[in-house]
Each structure stands twice: as C-alpha cells, then as structure tokens.
Amino acid sequence: MNGLKTNNAPHIGVVVPHFIFGAISFFIVAIMLVFSSSSLLEVYFNTKLIAITHMAILGWATMIIFGALYQLIPVVFETALFSEKLAKVTFWMAAFSVLFLSYSFWVASFTMLLPYASVCMFISLLFFVINVLLSYRKSELKNMSSKFVIAAIIWLLLTELLGTLIALNFKFNFFSEAHIHYLKIHATIGLIGWFLLLIIGVGSTLIPMFLISHQLNFKKLKASFYLINGGLLGIAINWFLINNSILTGICWLLVASGVLFFVSFIFDSYKKRMRKKLDVGMQYSLLAIVSVLLPIIISSVLIVGSNVEFQLLSRIVVFYGFSIIFGFITTLILGQTYKTLPFIVWLEKYKKLVGKTKTPLPRELYSEKIASIQFYLYLGFIIIMPIGILSNNLLLLKIGSIMLLLVTILYNINVFKIILHNVKPIKNE
C-alpha cells in the first residue's frame, strides 16, 4: 500500500484552535472597520488602518492558513508535520503577538509597545517557519506545489524580519530612508511572497482535487513559480538598492504574467472538472481566483499613473490593498474553510464509526443556507466597499462595514456549528 497519508494528519487540537482564533479575529476586524470606516479615506498609512490590516492579515488570514497548512502538509508534502508541540507553542505565541501588535498600532504606541510586539510576532513566525522547513526536509516529494509553499515560507520570514526592523526603527532610528519606503517593500513581499505564493501552492493541489480534474499542464505552474519569484526578488532588490521605475515595471510584468499562468492553470482545471455543480466553498474559491486579476490591474494603474494627485493616489492604494486582502485572500479563505474544516472535524468524530453506523456527510456539519446568505452578503460587501473608497463616500463604507460584520457573524455561527458538532450515531439496519 502506498500513497496513504491520513496517518500523517496532525491531532485536531493542533489545527482547530487556529480556525477558532481566525474566525474571532475576522469578527474583530469587522468591528474595527465599523468603528473606523473613515480610516479607509485617509492616507493609507494611518494607524487605525494599519491596525485593521495587521489584524486581518495576521489574526484572520495567517492564523487560518497556519491551521490549514498543518492539516495540509501531509497532502502537499506527503509527510507528517515535524513537531505538533512546536505548532501548539507557535499558536499561543502568535495569538498573543497578533493582539499585542494590533493594539500597539491602534493606540499608536510606536516606541513604547510596537518594538516589543513585533519581536514577539517575529519569534512566533520563526517557530512556524522552522516547523514547516523541517517537515519539508523529511519529505521525499518535491513537486511544484511544495516548492511554492517553501518559497512562501521564506518570503514570510523576510516580510516579518523587515516588519520588525521597521518597528525597531521607531525606537532606535537606524534606517536611511523614510518608513513609508520600507513599508511599501514590507507590504509587497508579504502580500505577494507570502500569501499569493502560498495560496498558489496549496490551491494548485486542492482546487483540482475538489473539482476532480486530471491531466493538467503543470508547466504552467512551473512558469508561474519562476516568474513570480523572479519578479518579486527583482522588485525587492530594486526598491532597496536602485529604485528605478522602469525596472519596477519590468519586474511587475513578470509577477503579473506569473499570476496569469496560475489563473490559466486553474481555468484548465475548471474546464476539465468532473464535478459540474459547484458547492458554496468552490464558488468562493473560484470567485477569489478571478478576483486576483483586480490587484494586477490596479497595480498597473499605480505604476503607470504615479503622477495622480496624492489624495486619489492614496485611495487607489487603499483599493489595491482591499482588493488583495478582501477580494482575493479573504474570499479564498472563506471558501476553503467550508471545504477543509468540516472534513477535519468529520474525520476526527466519525473515522471510527464509518461502516458501523450511518454517518452524516461532512457538508452536513454546517448550514448551507447560512453559508449561501453569507456568500451573497460578502459579494455585496466587496462591490460596495471599492465604490465607497474611490468615490470618497463614507456612507457606503459604513453600509459595507456592517455587511462585513453580518458576514463575520454568519461565518462564526457556521465555524462553531462545525467545531461543536455532536456525534449522534444511528445503527445501521
């Protein structure tokens, strides 16, 4: 027997706390947004917006990704996680650090709290990176998906290292350029290097698996890997050392074409899918893949039209960040939660009962009606917010934020319904 990796799956106690923390953080992000919707209309580096961004990026997205990745390492690497104990320590440390960091930004405590909060965050992310790298070392499978994951992990470390240096610079002042210059590099390598590469790595395994599509062209993934990494490396080096706008444009084209190769790979998978009807999880996931084109378009506008008036430029930058964090990352996470969490809980609760009693299907662990309402509300949110940002309309942003709050409440209801699911065995006749 070969290829069976279920035994490699980590204990549920390693994975589920990440989903709980992530879901609650998502709710907190919505509350923060309701109370400071106007921060979306101010300069993009205002403290409230940075606090919301870090809560969304680290507390919500990264936490869910950590939990999902611990579960998916056996699928992507075909090996067990190096250390479950280290994963648990990482979780508690990261949970504390995220709250500490976001609070430091929210109250604008740049010299008193922020340096310590970011050092805590750096250490917890370092633990995660070590755990994944050591798991990869054990793996015999070195396919494109696992290469994407490893590259993403390295970019995460670089992002966090730079973030910590920016935070420490508020206290010790050792940088030659203004903070905003480094913030731009920090955000770019974090969003593209960490999130985009990781999502491509995991998505290129999971999406064809859930769509049941075979005979895909993996050369497209290979091209995507080298183009995105090459382009991003070029951008980072250029911004650090040269700052040449033509070079930035060329590197950006490399990244954009890499993303298009990935979108094309997923499109092939969609065309060749055996399962024609898409459930709510896959609807979210495919919406996210289409949405990834939006930040590419916006960033091209930013690169070409740098002469735009500052206030409009600032709003376009906020729209750019919004399109990545909510249009792409959050949409995909919402979808994949409905694909992965029910299975994780179902496997734990029913693996010893299959064949002996009738068992529900994993999708029956949550309410599809709630998930569906949540999907349409979320669709409304991601349409209303950009209009509000670009037209400088606070009322639209308030309505959008309340819609997000409702989405997070519905999401939390379903997440807790799955996690707290009680086994009610019915004897087979």
Add this chain to the structure above:
Amino acid sequence: MNKTEIAEFELATLELLKTVMDPEIEINIIDLGLIYELYYNGAEKINIVMTFSTPACPLGETIISNIKETIKQQHPTFETVVDVVFHPLWNNSMVSEEGRKILGM
C-alpha cells in the same frame, strides 16, 4: 464453492460496497471506479485492489476502514485485505454511467 458461486459472491460483495461513499465526492466507490479488482478465495478471505481519486487523498484511510467494516457487518468472520495502487492512475473514464449522472457529466 465452485467457480460460479465464487463469481456470484464477488458480484454480491461489489453490490454491498455500493454503500461505501466517498464523503467528499458523495458517490459510492463502485460507481466512482475506485475498485480495480476484488477476489474471493472461496473460504473467508476477500482481497481488494483499489485506488483513490488522488494519491494524497486525505480520506483514504477512512474509505478503507469503511470497506472493511461494511464487509465485516455482513460476514463477521471474514478477513478483508485492501491494496491501494496508483497504476493505472484513476481518471474520469473509470466512472460508471450512474456516477456520471450524479456528477452531471
């Protein structure tokens, strides 16, 4: 047991295994074409050669234990041996007509 009886038993067992579902795809493993071979030795042993829709299928172990339990419920003293292979790799031509209807193919 003669050859005909063994063949009938094997067919009945395949029919029984139609109650084993792939919980993600929501189709039974027979219509999905996951079972490549099933042998009954005429005594109390069943050998199954099967595959999964993807080599890293996270539900693989659960499907195997479901197969074993389902057979055990019907034949408590039987031993079921399951071998998982990935040659040939599973593809959509292995799905039955019934399976195609469910998948909307």
